[in-house]
Amino acid sequence: xxxxxxxxxxxxxxALWHGLALIVGLWLLWEAIRAAVGVMLVPRPAYxxxxxxxxxxxxxxxxxxxxxxxxxxxxxxxxxxxxPATVLAFLVLFLTIFVVAFALIxxxxxxxxxxxxxxxxxxxxxxxxxxxxxxxxx
Numbered sequence: 001x002x003x004x005x006x007x008x009x010x011x012x013x014x015a016l017w018h019g020l021a022l023i024v025g026l027w028l029l030w031e032a033i034r035a036a037v038g039v040m041l042v043p044r045p046a047y048x049x050x051x052x053x054x055x056x057x058x059x060x061x062x063x064x065x066x067x068x069x070x071x072x073x074x075x076x077x078x079x080x081x082x083x084p085a086t087v088l089a090f091l092v093l094f095l096t097i098f099v100v101a102f103a104l105i106x107x108x109x110x111x112x113x114x115x116x117x118x119x120x121x122x123x124x125x126x127x128x129x130x131x132x133x134x135x136x137x138x
Contacts, residue, residue, distance in 0.1 A: 022108025029101035036094050054093060058086040099125050 031050075038046030045051075062082040069075040102121035107114045 018108050018110055020108075021104045025101045025104025025106075025108055028097060028104065032094060032097040032101060036090075039090055050093070051090075054089050055086060058082060058089055095125060 035046070035048045035050045038048055039051050059082070062079060062085070066075050066078040069078060099118070099121045102124065103114065103118040106112060106117035106120055112120065
C-alpha cells in the first residue's frame with residue numbers, strides 16, 4: 001500500500017467516527033430534552049425509561065435505609081427526603097447527559113479531539129466559560 005491510500009483510509013475512518021458521534025450526540029440530546037420536559041415540566045407521570053430507572057434506584061436506596069428504622073418518626077424523616085433526592089438525581093443526570101451529548105456533537109463537528117470537546121461542553125453547561133476555543137472555524 002502506498003502512503004496516499006493509507007492516508008485516505010485513515011481519513012475515511014475518522015470521518016465515519018465523527019459522523020457517528022454527531023448522530024449519537026444529536027439523538028442523546030433529543031432524548032435528554034424529551035425526558036427532562038417529561039419529568040420536570042409535565043404535571044403528570046412521565047413514563048420514560050430514564051424516569052423509571054432513576055425512580056427505581058432512589059426508591060430502592062431509600063427503602064433499604066428506611067427498612068432499618070423501627071420508629072415511625074425516623075421512617076417518615078428518611079422517606080420525606082426521597083422526593084427531593086429524586087429531583088436532585090434527575091438534575092445531576094440531565095446535566096451529565098447534556099455534557100456528554102454536546103461533547104459528542106462538538107467532536108462530531110470536527111476541529112477538536114474528544115477530551116477538548118468534553119472540556120468545551122462542560123465549560124458551556126456550567127456557564128463558567130473557562131474553556132477558550134483554540135482553533136475556531138471561520
